[in-house]
Amino acid sequence: MKMRRGDQAEVTIIFFTDTGLIRLEDKEIILSRQSKICLTYLCEHEGNIVSKEALHDACWRNHGAVVSDNTVRQTLFRIRKSLASLEVEGEILETLGYMGYRLKPGCITLVSDSQNYSLPKRQDGLNQKQETSAISVSDTSKSALKNKPTKIKFRVLTLLLCCLFFIVGTVIRGQQLIHPLRYGEPLLLDGHSFLFSQYVENDKYDSARRVSYWLNKMQVSITPHSRIYINADRGNAINFFVCKGEIELATTSCQTFAVIGRNHP
Structure with missing residues (x-):
């Protein structure tokens, strides 16, 4: 107009x-x-x-x-x-x-x-202060283009920090959940070798008898060379491995068992 x-x-x-x-x-x-x-x-x-x-x-x-x-x-x-x-x-x-x-x-x-638009020359006698005070659209667009990479960099940095916190949290949580098992000297009972980790809190003979009961009940095949590793025995829960040899050997295969309850004589 x-x-x-x-x-x-x-x-x-x-x-x-x-x-x-x-x-x-x-x-x-x-x-x-x-x-x-x-x-x-x-x-x-x-x-x-x-x-x-x-x-x-x-x-x-x-x-x-x-x-x-x-x-x-x-x-x-x-x-x-x-x-x-x-x-x-x-x-x-x-x-x-x-x-x-x-x-x-x-x-x-x-x-x-707006990038290729040039203001027409004015014949209205506007003073120099008015002429220079107008902000060109190209300058506005350039400013927006400068700010856009900054926003992208900020989002990328935020994403990287979130990933870093997630990885650190996962490692710390894993260290809390993963514990090494150390076994003591074997205990011979009924012709089988039982080894106990540091997490066995109940009586070792009682734990070995419980494991023998469940192995017989489940008809698990055990040879004279088999070794039974009791990993944890706390309260009414017991966890153990039945291996065909020493667990440290790469050729040894093991079965894992977890029993909750004392359903044995």
Whole structure:
């Protein structure tokens, strides 16, 4: 729109559709994504009456969203508020009752590429201070591009720190849960060799008798060379290995048993 401020010459509202920035002289504001979509559609149909249904379909439904009439009204309210912040005189975006909305023609100049846009030379006698105070869209875009890698680096650093904490926590937890087993001298009972770790708290003869009972009950095959390693015996729970030889040998195979309860004579 061509308009005057005081005794100054005519100026133009510029709308950069790629960034959503609207500018009037030295004032500018960036629209939200949805406001940018709606204002672009209204500018493309300036001077024509756009029904609420057409605006809903073009700006929401065609983008995969279905919203209420109230959402449409709120978006148009935000567009009007943004234009008002530029101190635009007069109503540019009209509401025509149930017919819909109309953007006055010639109000806004659309620019699709802010990077390659150059401000036109002004013949309005603006002083040098006003001319240099306007912030170019290209500078704004460059600032946004500088901030974007910083945000990415911050997110990557946060992710790496989370992974590091997870690994350290896993190692510490593993050290708490994993304990080495040390076995003492074997105990011969009923012709079998029983070895006990440091975690056997009950009487060794009682533990050996319990293991023998369960091995007989489960009909586990034991040879004279078999060795029975009792790893833990606490309360009513007992855990043991039945190996065909010494557990330290790589060729030795073992069976693992865990019994809860004292169901034996």
